Amino acid sequence: xxxxxxxxxxxxxxxxxxxxxxxxxxxxxxxxxxxxxxxxxxxxxxxxxxxxxxxxxxxxxxxxxxxxxxxxxxxxxxxxxxxxxxxxxxxxxxxxxxxxxxxxxxxxxxxxxxxxxxxxxxxxxxxxxxxxxxxxxxxxxxxxxxxxxxxxxxxxxxxxxxxxxxxxxxxxxxxxxxxxxxxxxxxxxxxxxxxxxxxxxxxxxxxxxxxxxxxxxxxxxxxxxxxxxxxxxxxxxxxxxxxxxxxxxxxxxxxxxxxxxxxxxxxxxxxxxxxxxxxxxxxxxxxxxxxxxxxxxxxxxxxxxxxxxxxxxxxxxxxxxxxxxxxxxxxxxxxxxxxxxxxxxxxxxxxxxxxxxx
Amino acid sequence: xxxxxxxxxxxxxxxxxxxxxxxxxxxxxxxxxxxxxxxxxxxxxxxxxxxxxxxxxxxxxxxxxxxxxxxxxxxxxxxxxxxxxxxxxxxxxxxxxxxxxxxxxxxxxxxxxxxxxxxxxxxxxxxxxxxxxxxxxxxxxxxxxx
Numbered sequence: 428x429x430x431x432x433x434x435x436x437x438x439x440x441x442x443x444x445x446x447x448x449x450x451x452x453x454x455x456x457x458x459x460x461x462x463x464x465x466x467x468x469x470x471x472x473x474x475x476x477x478x479x480x481x482x483x484x485x486x487x488x489x490x491x492x493x494x495x496x497x498x499x500x501x502x503x504x505x506x507x508x509x510x511x512x513x514x515x516x517x518x519x520x521x522x523x524x525x526x527x528x529x530x531x532x533x534x535x536x537x538x539x540x541x542x543x544x545x546x547x548x549x550x551x552x553x554x555x556x557x558x559x560x561x562x563x564x565x566x567x568x569x570x571x572x573x574x575x576x577x578x579x580x581x582x583x584x585x586x587x588x589x590x591x592x593x594x595x596x597x598x599x600x601x602x603x604x605x606x607x608x609x610x611x612x613x614x615x616x617x618x619x620x621x622x623x624x625x626x627x628x629x630x631x632x633x634x635x636x637x638x639x640x641x642x643x644x645x646x647x648x649x650x651x652x653x654x655x656x657x658x659x660x661x662x663x664x665x666x667x668x669x670x671x672x673x674x675x676x677x678x679x680x681x682x683x684x685x686x687x688x689x690x691x692x693x694x695x696x697x698x699x700x701x702x703x704x705x706x707x708x709x710x711x712x713x714x715x716x717x718x719x720x721x722x723x724x725x726x727x728x729x730x731x732x733x734x735x736x737x738x739x740x741x742x743x744x745x746x747x748x749x750x751x752x753x754x755x756x757x758x759x760x761x762x763x764x765x766x767x768x769x770x771x772x773x774x775x776x777x778x779x780x781x782x783x784x785x
Numbered sequence: 786x787x788x789x790x791x792x793x794x795x796x797x798x799x800x801x802x803x804x805x806x807x808x809x810x811x812x813x814x815x816x817x818x819x820x821x822x823x824x825x826x827x828x829x830x831x832x833x834x835x836x837x838x839x840x841x842x843x844x845x846x847x848x849x850x851x852x853x854x855x856x857x858x859x860x861x862x863x864x865x866x867x868x869x870x871x872x873x874x875x876x877x878x879x880x881x882x883x884x885x886x887x888x889x890x891x892x893x894x895x896x897x898x899x900x901x902x903x904x905x906x907x908x909x910x911x912x913x914x915x916x917x918x919x920x921x922x923x924x925x926x927x928x929x930x931x
Contacts, residue, residue: 451846453886455877487884492842496884512884519831519838522883542881545874574883629827630834630875674871756873783877785887 450490457483457542459781461549468773479503483541492516496524500541505559508608509541509567521575527607528572531588531622532638534668534681536566544781547677547719547750549762552705553741554683554723558595558602563737564664565642567604568592568618584626586636594618597660598648601737616659618642624668633673638666638683656691660733663687675711680704687733699733702726715752721745728769741766748777756783810913811859811929814922819905821845824925832908833865834872835879835887840906847888848909850897856910863929864910898922 461479481502488495494514500507512526529536535555539546556562570592577585593615595604605615624636644660666683682704690696707721723744728734734742748762762777813829815821820840824832832838832847839845850856857869865872879885891897894915901907902921916922 451886453880453884455880457881485880485884487880487886489837489844489884489886492839492844494884514884516837516839516844519836522837538878538882540881545877545881629831630836752870756877785877785880 450488450495453485453487453489454785455485455542456784457481457485457544457781458784459483459543459779461543461777461779463775463777465773465775469771481541481543483543485542489516494522498541507559507606511607512572520577521573524572524574525570527567527569527605528590528592529566530568530618530620530640531572531574531590532620532640532664532666533564533566534638534670534679537588537622542783543779544756544758544783547709547717547760548707548721548746548748549760549777549779550746550764552681552707552721552723553744554681554703554705554725558604561601561737561739563602563734563740564662565595565602565604565618565644568594568620569605569607570617578629579625582628584629584631586622586624586626586634588622589620591617591619594642594644596647597644597657597736598646602644603647613647614645616643616645631672633671635669636667638664638668640664640666656693658690658692661688661690662733677709677711678707680706685733687731689732697732699727699731701728701731701734703728717750717752718748719750720747735769738769741768743767756785758782809931810927811856811863811910812913812916813908813910813925813928814901814916815908815925816901816905817921817923819907819923821906821908821925824908829908829928830865833860833888835876835885837885843906846886846904846907848897848900848907849888849890850894850910851890851892852894852897859929860910 459481479502481500484499486497492515494516496510496512496514497508498510500509510528512524512528514522514524516522529540531537533555535551554564557566568590570590572588572590574588576587579585593605594617595602596613596615619641621639622636624634626634642662644662646657646659663686664683666681668681671678684702686698686700688696688698703725705721705723707719709717709719711717725742728742734740744764744766746762746764748760750758750760752758758781760779765774766772813824828838832845833849837844849860861867861869861872876887880887889900891900894911897909897911898919901909910928916924
């Protein structure tokens with residue numbers, strides 16, 4: 428039923444565009460190839476795939492103030508419509524989106540999305556990982572997203588984003604967001620997000636801000652023994668972040684406090700709290716080389732029943748690497764990682780080629 | 786005798802003027818009937834970085850004039866104020882994060898003029914001498930002068 432609705436929406440959009448001048452079109456292809464070798468391993472689960480070929484395709488159409496923005500990720504393991512957003516540009520600073528989007532409280536994903544070339548490290552921080560790769564926090568929502576910014580005194584800028592929509596489900600394999608191409612009819616609950624940040628300039632990447640999220644995750648499918656009778660999880664996130672970008676440095680730090688309340692069919696609800704965060708430093712050197720290090724950590728992870736639902740989650744991780752931009756819009760990256768999950772420890776070495784074709 | 790000297794002097798001045806390169810002025814241009822009346826330097830920078838700039842609810846369309854290598858230097862130094870790699874990253878980030886449209890590029894003055902003529906919301910930059918002979922174009926402001 429929902430697939431025909433999507434089709435109708437596309438046709439409406441198409442007919443709208445056909446009435447006047449042709450829409451302006453922008454296409455961006457972000458291909459990448461990656462290989463991983465794991466060693467010093469005593470963890471039961473390490474990473475889902477050892478080799479990955481990806482093609483991240485971004486298509487943007489604009490006609491007057493109306494916009495259509497899509498991102499489709501095709502890999503040797505999956506093909507997903509990651510973002511599908513219909514937008515209205517109220518002004519140069521304000522746009523309203525309807526559709527499937529990346530929630531705005533993920534600082535990393537808000538900056539990089541799925542394209543590998545535009546992030547320096549090969550992997551993203553574990554707390555920002557996508558749902559289908561073992562992510563513990565919901566990333567894809569289907570609903571409405573408002574993004575705006577306002578000038579402040581002394582040239583500073585206040586950027587704001589707020590969103591609400593259908594939250595991912597919690598199933599035995601982890602979190603599963605709503606799929607626009609293959610919609611299901613299972614029970615879904617809602618999630619809301621807010622992000623406020625201050626930046627010293629109009630387009631400045633340096634800045635700091637606060638992140639707030641409240642998400643209800645409905646449980647679907649047979650429950651694991653540890654969560655017998657679980658109905659849904661209510662997740663509240665309170666975060667802060669700061670970034671400093673001034674050539675040759677790029678620094679980022681993100682910290683979240685999370686309250687997770689697990690609601691059961693028959694027994695009273697149970698709550699737990701934990702803190703998670705990461706910090707990454709990058710420095711550019713001569714010969715188009717960039718070195719990077721990142722530390723990731725989780726406090727009170729062992730006591731959390733919510734985090735216990737994700738046994739492969741790396742509760743702590745350290746990584747370092749180097750990226751070589753050997754040609755315009757092409758890079759080669761080498762990364763070493765040391766991870767501690769709930770079930771053990773492992774280390775890995777990764778190599779990646781990534782590119783951007785505009 | 787004096788008249789002859791004056792004539793020689795005038796001829797010399799004329800020859801000097803021929804040899805001396807004319808002052809170059811880069812101007813921001815739109816189609817003559819464009820709704821755009823003025824754009825400040827901050828807005829021009831945002832426009833050529835791919836940020837949506839709306840006039841009467843309609844986004845402007847930037848056209849990067851790449852007809853001469855010298856224009857690339859002025860564009861990076863005076864209009865967007867960043868290096869080519871930083872500019873490239875800014876454009877890619879804009880498309881990836883927000884679906885912003887990268888400025889279109891024109892490899893010749895004829896092409897720039899054609900794109901401006903085709904779209905009243907198009908904005909580009911040209912040498913003033915190239916605009917002077919085109920009655921369909923209107924100068925918004927001077928961007929750079931040597």
